[in-house]
Structures are given as structure tokens and as C-alpha cells.
Amino acid sequence: MAQDVERLTTLPEGKSLAVSVRHLVRRFGTRTVLDDIDLDISKGEFVALLGRSGSGKSTFLRALAGLDHDVVGEGSLQVPSSLSVVFQDARLLPWKRLVDNVTFGLSGANVKARAMQALEEVGLHNRHMSWPAELSGGEQQRVALARALVRNPQLLLADEPFGALDALTRLRMHALLRRLCQHHEPAVLLVTHDVDEAIHLAQRILILDQGKLTVDIPVNLPDQSPARENEIARIRRYLLQHLGVDTDLADAEPPALQEAPDQTATTSGLAQEPARTRRAA
Amino acid sequence: MNTINSLTADTVSDRRHKPISAIDRNQANSRRSRLGPGKEIRYGAAIGPILLLVIWTLGSWTGIIDHRTLSPPWVVVQTAAELIQSGRLWSNFETSLFRALQGLFWGVIFGVILGVFAGLSRIGEYVIDGPVQIKRAIPSLALIPLLMLWLGIGEPMKITAIAMIVVVPIYIQTHDCLRSIDSRYLELSETLGVTRGQFIRHVVLPGALPGFLLGLRFAVTSSWLALVVVEQVNSTSGIGYMIELARTYGQTEVIVVGLALYAVLGLTSDGLVRLLQKKVLKWRKTLND
Numbered sequence: 053m054a055q056d057v058e059r060l061t062t063l064p065e066g067k068s069l070a071v072s073v074r075h076l077v078r079r080f081g082t083r084t085v086l087d088d089i090d091l092d093i094s095k096g097e098f099v100a101l102l103g104r105s106g107s108g109k110s111t112f113l114r115a116l117a118g119l120d121h122d123v124v125g126e127g128s129l130q131v132p133s134s135l136s137v138v139f140q141d142a143r144l145l146p147w148k149r150l151v152d153n154v155t156f157g158l159s160g161a162n163v164k165a166r167a168m169q170a171l172e173e174v175g176l177h178n179r180h181m182s183w184p185a186e187l188s189g190g191e192q193q194r195v196a197l198a199r200a201l202v203r204n205p206q207l208l209l210a211d212e213p214f215g216a217l218d219a220l221t222r223l224r225m226h227a228l229l230r231r232l233c234q235h236h237e238p239a240v241l242l243v244t245h246d247v248d249e250a251i252h253l254a255q256r257i258l259i260l261d262q263g264k265l266t267v268d269i270p271v272n273l274p275d276q277s278p279a280r281e282n283e284i285a286r287i288r289r290y291l292l293q294h295l296g297v298d299t300d301l302a303d304a305e306p307p308a309l310q311e312a313p314d315q316t317a318t319t320s321g322l323a324q325e326p327a328r329t330r331r332a333a
Numbered sequence: 334m335n336t337i338n339s340l341t342a343d344t345v346s347d348r349r350h351k352p353i354s355a356i357d358r359n360q361a362n363s364r365r366s367r368l369g370p371g372k373e374i375r376y377g378a379a380i381g382p383i384l385l386l387v388i389w390t391l392g393s394w395t396g397i398i399d400h401r402t403l404s405p406p407w408v409v410v411q412t413a414a415e416l417i418q419s420g421r422l423w424s425n426f427e428t429s430l431f432r433a434l435q436g437l438f439w440g441v442i443f444g445v446i447l448g449v450f451a452g453l454s455r456i457g458e459y460v461i462d463g464p465v466q467i468k469r470a471i472p473s474l475a476l477i478p479l480l481m482l483w484l485g486i487g488e489p490m491k492i493t494a495i496a497m498i499v500v501v502p503i504y505i506q507t508h509d510c511l512r513s514i515d516s517r518y519l520e521l522s523e524t525l526g527v528t529r530g531q532f533i534r535h536v537v538l539p540g541a542l543p544g545f546l547l548g549l550r551f552a553v554t555s556s557w558l559a560l561v562v563v564e565q566v567n568s569t570s571g572i573g574y575m576i577e578l579a580r581t582y583g584q585t586e587v588i589v590v591g592l593a594l595y596a597v598l599g600l601t602s603d604g605l606v607r608l609l610q611k612k613v614l615k616w617r618k619t620l621n622d
Contacts, residue, residue, distance in 0.1 A: 157525035
């Protein structure tokens with residue numbers, strides 16, 4: 053972890069913030085991956101972070117999680133001490149039964165009862181004695197959610213948690229995550245590349261592009277049907293435009309303006325990709 | 334409309350010809366992995382050894398195998414019975430077993446300690462790994478003359494020699510398996526706020542267990558191997574001594590009894606370790622399942 057990070061056991065009184073980031077910079081070699089980022093996340097707020105691959109979104113999440121050892125950087129970072137991370141892979145210990153995977157690292161009284169309750173919340177309590185290898189990918193990720201939430205975190209960091217799941221399972225997981233978050237009320241930072249996932253889950257959406265936060269919009273979907281769909285479509289179009297995807301050729305900017313920055317972004321992204329992957333591995 | 338009707342009629346008549354349950358059962362029977370090793374046969378592991386025994390018996394009976402070269406199985410069985418009755422077999426067996434177990438015990442202890450220490454810390458690896466690799470490059474049996482000079486020809490020399498041979502596979506497999514534990518589990522443990530002690534207990538040791546057990550299989554077999562050598566050098570008891578004595582008198586049947594005993598011991602101990610493997614590594618899904 054870069055040395056400048058402050059970890060607070062309790063955040064300043066009165067402020068209802070879960071996360072406070074100021075002037076955060078992270079560099080890999082000569083490349084600045086995160087460039088002067090400021091961000092506040094309120095308690096209980098569900099924030100989705102979108103970005104193209106190589107945009108630095110995983111680096112940002114790893115900085116918040118305190119997993120960026122030996123990464124050069126500066127800035128200040130305040131996160132609650134009780135935070136949980138859900139990774140893209142469920143990352144269950146294969147030699148521990150489900151219930152022991154959930155209690156791993158927990159201490160205190162009735163740990164097992166708490167784990168059973170967490171497993172019940174994700175609908176796997178009657179399989180608590182199974183081995184991880186006996187579960188499907190979606191079920192494994194549900195156990196990972198139970199393991200994250202049994203700690204009652206004030207901040208839940210999720211790094212493309214549903215990226216490896218099939219479309220149907222993913223929809224079911226969205227509903228489950230929404231329900232769990234309503235119950236446990238952690239602040240959530242969901243890193244994803246799926247625009248629809250972000251719109252349907254988050255109260256606020258950020259886009260990270262070349263190390264800078266370029267978009268920060270609230271999501272307030274109306275309840276009524278036609279208005280709701282229109283709003284979803286509007287946000288979707290807006291986000292895709294900022295991610296460099298043309299949704300409507302008629303709306304597109306003149307090619308010269310649109311393509312020049314795009315190409316540099318792609319090439320630099322590609323050139324840096326191996327370094328980033330090695331970090332993540 | 335017409336086509337739909339005729340289709341339904343066809344299906345119904347088909348079903349009448351072949352009861353559904355029968356079809357299902359057939360499918361279940363043939364549903365075996367095409368690339369897997371195939372179905373398990375009960376006591377199938379005995380087929381090879383029994384075949385060997387049959388060839389030996391037939392060969393001796395027809396006279397193809399000369400009795401002076403290799404005693405026939407019935408003579409060996411008779412000799413074994415005599416040796417058991419006189420108590421000679423049991424006392425030699427006891428001595429050998431005790432020696433092997435002691436050597437195995439110390440070898441495993443040191444192998445695990447060195448393997449875990451070298452696996453967990455860089456300094457440990459720098460200090461330990463080199464000497465162990467050097468030790469591995471020197472044939473263990475070539476060390477026996479030196480051990481005899483240091484420790485004499487008594488039990489300490491024999492046990493040390495066995496332990497030194499056992500330590501290598503235990504160390505290599507434990508260390509290797511420990512180092513190949515996925516670093517993602519380290520990351521996970523960090524986010525869960527796990528202490529170093531908990532990390533070692535819940536991640537490192539269970540993760541290194543498959544390697545340790547594989548090393549143990551090699552170690553058990555090599556402990557018997559080491560036993561043979563140390564018992565044929567300046568020994569006055571043990572199976573190896575019994576064999577060596579029989580060689581002097583040209584008693585092939587006693588030699589064969591000794592060899593059979595070694596074989597039984599080797600197979601039994603390997604079987605025990607495999608049983609242990611199956612019990613302890615229940616969480617793994619392998620080709621065997």
C-alpha cells in the first residue's frame with residue numbers, strides 16, 4: 053500500500069461520508085494510472101464505476117481496498133476500517149466447507165450462527181457443509197457475497213463481481229445484491245464494464261477515463277413504466293457516448309474529432325495492458 | 334392442423350414401443366466420461382500382483398524356473414511358516430519396522446519444518462534450499478561411510494541414514510506445493526484482516542497438504558529402500574540381515590521370504606498413505622472421482 057493512505061477507524065463525526073478521496077495519484081512506471089482523483093461516497097450510497105479496460109478502475113478499487121502494495125502514489129484516502137471486497141472470481145478456499153469459508157478470519161462469539169444466517173440470506177444455508185468445488189459459479193459468488201456481508205462492512209468494494217457469470221445468473225445476482233444492500237446498508241463501489249448493470253443497481257454512476265473521473269451523475273429512475281424506460285435509455289446513451297461508443301450514427305460527431313483521441317486511447321491502453329494485468333494477478 | 338395431429342400420433346405410438354424408463358436407464362449406463370480412466374473394478378488393484386504369482390507358480394511347477402535360481406512358491410510358504418514358528422521372522426520384522434518408522438518420523442519432521450520455513454520466507458529459502466539441493470545431488474547411500482565414521486555402526490547411524498533419505502521428498506513436495514499456493518488467497522486474506530498465524534493455519538498448511546502427502550508416499554517407499562541398505566551393512570538383526578545371512582548359505586527361499594516381506598510392507602504403507610490422502614483431501618475433484 054502506498055504510504056500516504058490514512059485508514060480511519062471512525063470517520064469524522066457529523067460527516068456522513070463512507071469514503072473520502074483527495075488528490076489520489078497512482079503510477080505504474082512512467083504511466084499515471086490515476087490522475088488527481090477526488091471522490092466522496094456517502095454512507096449507504098451505491099456507486100457504480102464504469103470505464104474501458106485499462107482506464108484504471110481496478111487500480112482505484114485496489115487502492116481503496118489497500119491492496120496496492122509497492123505502487124507509487126500520493127494523495128489522501130479515507131475509508132472505513134470495516135470494508136469487504138468481492139472479487140471477479142469467488143475466491144473461496146477449496147479446502148474449507150462453505151460455512152468455514154464464510155467464517156474465515158471472523159472472531160468472536162456465535163461466529164457460526166452468523167455465518168449460517170449469512171448463508172441463509174443468499175439461499176445456501178442447507179448446503180453449508182458442501183465443498184466449493186461442488187457449487188456452480190453463481191452459487192460460489194453467492195457464498196462470496198455472504199462472506200463479504202457477514203462482516204457488516206461499512207464499505208463494500210466489488211470488482212466486476214458478476215463478470216464471469218452467464219446472463220441469466222447475472223440478473224438473479226443483481227436482484228440478490230440489491231436486496232442484500234437494502235438490508236445491510238453498506239456504501240458500495242461496484243466496478244463494472246456493464247452499463248445496464250450500473251444503471252439498474254446504482255444510485256450514482258462514475259466514469260473513469262485515462263485516470264480521471266469524467267462523469268459523475270445521479271440515477272433517479274421513475275417508477276412508472278414508460279417514463280422509467282425512457283430515463284434508462286437516456287442515461288444509457290449518455291454513458292455510452294462518454295465511454296466512446298456511438299449509439300446512434302446520426303448523433304455522432306464529425307469523424308476527425310471523434311476518432312483521433314479514441315485511437316490514442318486504445319493504443320496506449322493496449323500497450324499498458326500487460327503491466328496492469330500482472331499487477332492484478 | 335393435419336400435420337400437427339399426425340406428429341402427435343407418431344410420438345405417442347413411438348412411446349408405446351419403447352417404455353421411457355427403459356430408455357433412460359440405458360442412457361444412464363452408457364454415460365461415462367469418454368476421456369476418463371474408466372469404471373472402477375472392485376479389488377482391481379490386485380490383478381497385477383496375482384498375475385505375477387500365477388506366472389511364478391506355473392513356471393516352477395513346469396520346471397521352466399530352476400529351483401536353485403528361484404525357490405517355488407510352496408517352498409517359500411513352507412519356509413515362511415517355519416520362520417514364523419521359530420519367532421525369527423517376527424523379531425527381525427519388528428526390528429526393521431521400528432527402524433523404518435523412527436527414520437521416517439524424524440525425516441518427516443525435519444522435511445516439513447524445512448519445507449514450511451523455506452516456503453514462507455525468502456531468507457529461509459536462501460539458507461535452506463541450496464544445501465537440500467546439494468544433499469539431493471549426492472547419492473544418499475554414498476553418505477553411509479561418513480555416517481559410520483561419525484555415528485558408529487549402531488542404531489543411530491541406521492536411523493539417521495533413513496531420515497536423511499526421507500527428508501528430501503518431503504521437503505521438495507511440501508516446499509513446491511506451498512510456493513504454488515495461489516497469491517489470490519493472500520490478497521483475500523489481507524482484505525479479511527487475517528493474522529499471519531491464521532493465514533498459515535487456514536491457507537498455507539491446508540494448501541501445502543497435497544504436496545506433503547505426495548512427498549510422504551515417496552518418503553515411505555524410500556524409507557524401506559534405505560532400510561535394505563543399512564541392514565545389509567554391519568547389522569545383526571532385521572529383515573536385511575536375515576536376507577544377507579541366507580545369501581551366505583544359498584537359501585533362496587529365505588531371501589524370497591524377506592523380499593516378499595519388503596513388498597508387503599511397501600505396499601501396505603503406500604496403501605495407508607493413499608487412504609490418508611483420500612480422507613484428508615476430500616475437497617478435491619480429481620480424475621479418480
